[in-house]
Amino acid sequence: MAKYVRLCNEIYVTVSNKIGVLADISRVAEQLSINIEAVAGYATETDEARLLVVTFDNARLIQALKSKGYILIKEVEVLLIELENKVGSLEDMCSKLSAEDIDIKHIYGSTCPAGCPAQIVMSTSDNKKALAVLK
Amino acid sequence: MTEHVYTGKQILITMPNKVGLLSNITTVIMSLGINIEGVSASASGEQAQIMIVTEDNRTAIEALRTKGYVVKEDDVVMMELEDDPGTLEDACSRLAAENIDIKYIYGTSCPSGCPAQLVINTSNNTKAMSILK
Numbered sequence: 628m629a630k631y632v633r634l635c636n637e638i639y640v641t642v643s644n645k646i647g648v649l650a651d652i653s654r655v656a657e658q659l660s661i662n663i664e665a666v667a668g669y670a671t672e673t674d675e676a677r678l679l680v681v682t683f684d685n686a687r688l689i690q691a692l693k694s695k696g697y698i699l700i701k702e703v704e705v706l707l708i709e710l711e712n713k714v715g716s717l718e719d720m721c722s723k724l725s726a727e728d729i730d731i732k733h734i735y736g737s738t739c740p741a742g743c744p745a746q747i748v749m750s751t752s753d754n755k756k757a758l759a760v761l762k
Numbered sequence: 763m764t765e766h767v768y769t770g771k772q773i774l775i776t777m778p779n780k781v782g783l784l785s786n787i788t789t790v791i792m793s794l795g796i797n798i799e800g801v802s803a804s805a806s807g808e809q810a811q812i813m814i815v816t817e818d819n820r821t822a823i824e825a826l827r828t829k830g831y832v833v834k835e836d837d838v839v840m841m842e843l844e845d846d847p848g849t850l851e852d853a854c855s856r857l858a859a860e861n862i863d864i865k866y867i868y869g870t871s872c873p874s875g876c877p878a879q880l881v882i883n884t885s886n887n888t889k890a891m892s893i894l895k
Contacts, residue, residue, distance in 0.1 A: 631873070646863045650854035657848040665870035666850060666880070667802055681870075709873050717801060718792040721785035730781045737800040737815075737879040739872035740766070740842050746870035747801070 629720055629761045630744050631709040634754060637665075637681050638689060641699040644676035652678055655691050659684070665707075665748045667735040679735070681707065681748055704754055708736075708761065709744040716745070723760050729753050764853055765842040765877045767894045772800070772815045772881060773823055774834040779810035787812060790829055791822050800881045802868035813868070815840070815881055839887050841894055842877040849878075856893050862886050 642648055649668050656663055665681040682688055689700055710716040724731060729751050736747035751757045775787065784803055791798060791814070800815035816822050819835060826833050843849040857864060862884050869880030884890045 646861055647854075647858035649864055649867065650851060650858040653848075653851035653854050657851040660847045662845070662847045662871075663850050667866075667868040668864060669804070669866040672806065712797070714795050714797045715792040717798050718785065718788035721782075721788050725782035725785040728781055731784055731803065733802075733804040734784070735802040735868040735870070737869040737881065738797075739874070739876045740879050741872070741876045743872045743874045743876055746873050748870060 629708050629710055632758055632761045633707055634704060634758060635681065635707045636685055636702040637679050637705045637748060638685050639701050639703045640678040640692065640697055642676050642678070642697065644670045644674050648676050649678060652680070652692065652697070655695060656682065656688055659687055659691055661688050665735065665746065667748070681705070703750055706749045706751065706754055706757055706761070708747040708749060710747055712738045712742050712745050720761060724751065724757055727756060727760050729757050729760070764894045765844055767839060767841045767891055769887065769891060770815060770838050770840040770881070771819050772813050772836050772838045773819055773826070774836050775812045775826070775831055776809055777832065778808055779805045783810055784812060787814070787826065787831070790825050791816060794821055794825055796822050800869060800879065802866070802881070836883055837887050838881050838883045839890050839894070841880050841882065843880060845871045845875050845878055853894060857884065857890055860889060860893055862890050862893070
């Protein structure tokens with residue numbers, strides 16, 4: 628039930644957690660007119676913030692973030708998946724991965740409010756195999 | 763630039779991480795005919811944290827508890843943002859200006875360019891709601 632699957636890179640930023648960090652990072656993207664396709668952010672137990680963003684112009688954004696002093700930046704290969712917006716499509720994807728013993732390292736996404744396919748970002752223990760399984 | 767903001771609830775499950783966990787949880791929810799509208803999951807050490815927004819949390823939680831899952835429910839703010847550069851910045855800056863901490867955020871844009879749906883939990887959701895409206 629995955630309508631579309633492909634590999635892409637996500638920008639993975641680690642910073643000390645404080646109010647305004649995501650505002651600051653998204654401002655850098657805005658200034659470059661780079662659209663953020665997906666975002667996840669959370670604080671870790673060690674009071675760091677992890678911010679994960681997917682854009683279609685990572686190289687420029689990473690360069691700009693580094694020049695602003697963001698040091699702990701890496702690019703992580705992820706799968707970008709479009710799933711039908713209906714009951715069971717996430718289950719179908721997860722059980723296919725589980726049957727192949729593929730571990731989901733992280734996943735985030737949301738449906739479209741208008742009912743279009745949901746877009747999911749996912750990193751697994753074996754992205755190439757996951758791509759083949761989900762295609 | 764926020765199209766629509768409303769309060770919601772999300773299901774939160776924390777348990778030992780293993781392959782198939784999200785598959786098992788989504789199987790329970792699927793079997794009830796409940797659609798999942800948002801998902802975020804990550805592992806921290808040996809623990810997996812799974813956050814899910816559904817169209818019927820109450821029924822999903824009851825079924826998950828019956829299956830032995832330890833489930834909590836968090837208040838969240840659901841916001842729809844125009845799929846344009848700067849909309850996330852606008853929302854985050856307004857929250858930061860009022861000293862509101864984003865505890866977590868997740869969501870993706872629509873592949874067809876409709877508004878993006880984001881789930882956020884903040885240090886003050888009531889205030890966040892009024893700022894973002």
